[in-house]
Amino acid sequence: MDGLVVIEVCANNRLAKGWLDEVEMRVPGTAVMETDCVNTCGLCQVRAFAYVNGKLVYDAEPEVCVRKIEDEARALLRWLNTAEDEAGAP
Numbered sequence: 292m293d294g295l296v297v298i299e300v301c302a303n304n305r306l307a308k309g310w311l312d313e314v315e316m317r318v319p320g321t322a323v324m325e326t327d328c329v330n331t332c333g334l335c336q337v338r339a340f341a342y343v344n345g346k347l348v349y350d351a352e353p354e355v356c357v358r359k360i361e362d363e364a365r366a367l368l369r370w371l372n373t374a375e376d377e378a379g380a381p
Contacts, residue, residue: 304335
């Protein structure tokens, strides 16, 4: 199930400096991808943020933002697992 939920962060963002290093271990099924730019001009200067499967998750405080990112990733994984169960997938 590796990389089922992608967390994308801009290299210039406050979260890129080690805040997301352990998210993949704490939330199995996630993959953190650091890119040069995610085309959200200016947001990285004022907010900690990342995209979780394309959904913007942000907060003024990096610690709070990481918790929100993990919560969003867990919710998506629960939803994906439920959808698989309903479809009869293994």
